[in-house]
Amino acid sequence: MSCFQVAVLASGSKGNATVMRCESGMVLVDAGISCRRITQGMQRLGLRPENLDAVFITHEHIDHVQGLETFIKKYPVPVFASAGTWRGIKQTLPRIDLQRCDRHVFSPQTEITLGRLRVRSFSTSHDALEPTGYVFTCKNRSFAYVTDTGYVSDLVKRELDGAEVLVLETNHDPIVLRNGRYPPPLQKRILGTRGHLANETAGHLLATLQTLPRQVFLAHLSQENNTPDLALSTVRSIVQQQYPKATIQFYVTSQDEVVKNKEWEDYHEQNIFE
Ligand SMILES: [Zn+2]
Ligand SMILES: [Zn+2]
Numbered sequence: 001m002s003c004f005q006v007a008v009l010a011s012g013s014k015g016n017a018t019v020m021r022c023e024s025g026m027v028l029v030d031a032g033i034s035c036r037r038i039t040q041g042m043q044r045l046g047l048r049p050e051n052l053d054a055v056f057i058t059h060e061h062i063d064h065v066q067g068l069e070t071f072i073k074k075y076p077v078p079v080f081a082s083a084g085t086w087r088g089i090k091q092t093l094p095r096i097d098l099q100r101c102d103r104h105v106f107s108p109q110t111e112i113t114l115g116r117l118r119v120r121s122f123s124t125s126h127d128a129l130e131p132t133g134y135v136f137t138c139k140n141r142s143f144a145y146v147t148d149t150g151y152v153s154d155l156v157k158r159e160l161d162g163a164e165v166l167v168l169e170t171n172h173d174p175i176v177l178r179n180g181r182y183p184p185p186l187q188k189r190i191l192g193t194r195g196h197l198a199n200e201t202a203g204h205l206l207a208t209l210q211t212l213p214r215q216v217f218l219a220h221l222s223q224e225n226n227t228p229d230l231a232l233s234t235v236r237s238i239v240q241q242q243y244p245k246a247t248i249q250f251y252v253t254s255q256d257e258v259v260k261n262k263e264w265e266d267y268h269e270q271n272i273f274e
Contacts (some may be wrong), residue, residue, distance in 0.1 A: 004136075004143040004165045007260035008032060009041040010235045011147070011167075011253035013075045015063050018145065018167060019045065024116035024138040025053040028077075029145050029167075032063045035163075041258055049075045053114050056121075057081035059128035059148060060088025069093050072101040075198070078089035080106040082121065084130025108132050109155075122159045124149035127194040135159050144213075150195040152178065152205045165261065167253075170218040170224035170235060171196035181223050199231045203238030206248070212239070215249045215261050225265040228252040 009017040015033035019026065026047065031038060039049055055077055068089065070081075072079065081089065083105045089096060094171055106112060108123040108130065118137040123207060126148045133146035133156065146156060146164035160166060177187055190196050195222075206212065218231045232252055239246050253259045 003138050003141045005261065005263040005273065006143065006165055006167070006215075006217065006265065007041070007045055007258055008167065008217055008219065008251075008253040009038060010085055010255055011259075012221055012223060012255035013063050013216075014255050015066065016058075016147065016220065017041070018274075019047065020143055021047070022138040022143070024137075025114060026051060027051050027114075027117070027119075027136065029057045029134060029169065030058055030064040031055060031067040031071050032061075032065055032068050035067045035074060038067050038071065039074075044258070045264065047093040050214050052077045053117065055079045056119070056134050057085055057089070057133035058124070058133065058145070058172070059126060060092045060093055061148070065089055065092055069096045072096070072256040076102060078102040078104055078110070080104045080119075081132040082108055082132050085128070085132070085265070093228060106132075118152065120159065122156055123153075124156065125151050125153065125194050126196075127189065127217050128194075134201050135158070135163065144263070147197075149171060149197055150191075150193040152201065156203065160205070160213075161209045163211070165215045165217075166213040167217040167219050168202050168205070169197040169220045170199045170202045170226070170231040171220050172198055172222045173201070173230050173234065174198050176230070177222075182224065190225075191224075196222075199226065199234040200238060203235040206235065207240050207242035212243060212246055212248055214247075214250075215251065217251045217253050217259065217261075219253045219255065221255075223255065228254075
């Protein structure tokens with residue numbers, strides 16, 4: 001049994017938002033779908049956005065922040081992002097009223113405590129001002145979130161190693177991308193070190209961890225240059241070469257459907273709105 005209930009409300013280039021709930025708190029990572037969809041998605045899980053302990057933003061691209069403007073008007077929840085991401089948010093959402101926002105600067109490579117939840121921020125490699133991923137630690141178990149990164153540095157690998165549950169980008173298959181209809185400059189951007197993570201890179205990352213996660217959400221899949229089956233089979237076969245007995249539970253996330261781990265099932269039997 002994992003300590004973390006994770007529900008990816010949406011994932012992909014059209015919008016991203018993930019809810020994580022554990023004994024120590026409840027957080028939202030990214031608000032890249034409408035506030036209405038965030039609210040409805042959470043309500044279907046028996047949760048209320050006003051009960052979130054915090055929102056963490058990875059970077060300012062529209063698919064990660066488009067619901068934020070309305071969200072902060074409706075819910076007085078603290079929002080954390082790097083200084084660069086806050087600057088970027090003002091460019092992406094010029095009308096956002098940050099005076100209304102309980103806004104916190106959270107620098108990469110630092111750690112905060114939120115009640116009993118510890119959160120670390122780390123730098124990712126992406127064409128945004130100061131993009132980050134996050135590791136949430138409850139007691140001594142961790143949930144890590146990393147998407148929108150062109151490659152995975154040793155620093156990031158260390159951050160992810162030992163996480164029990166991982167949301168990990170599997171954006172594209174490089175061959176499908178190269179043979180697809182994206183124009184060369186866009187292909188170059190996606191394949192670059194500040195672009196997006198390929199299926200095989202995600203697989204190799206998992207295969208080089210000292211401790212495998214129990215659950216992995218494959219995230220931010222391109223609808224053009226990937227398929228759920230391709231992402232899953234590529235990652236799984238690379239992991240199995242290194243760890244033939246690996247028993248990772250994989251979840252392939254979706255742009256339109258909520259994908260949640262099995263830890264929600266037990267919760268639903270005893271709880272409506274906490
Ligand atoms: Zn994105
Ligand atoms: Zn991005």
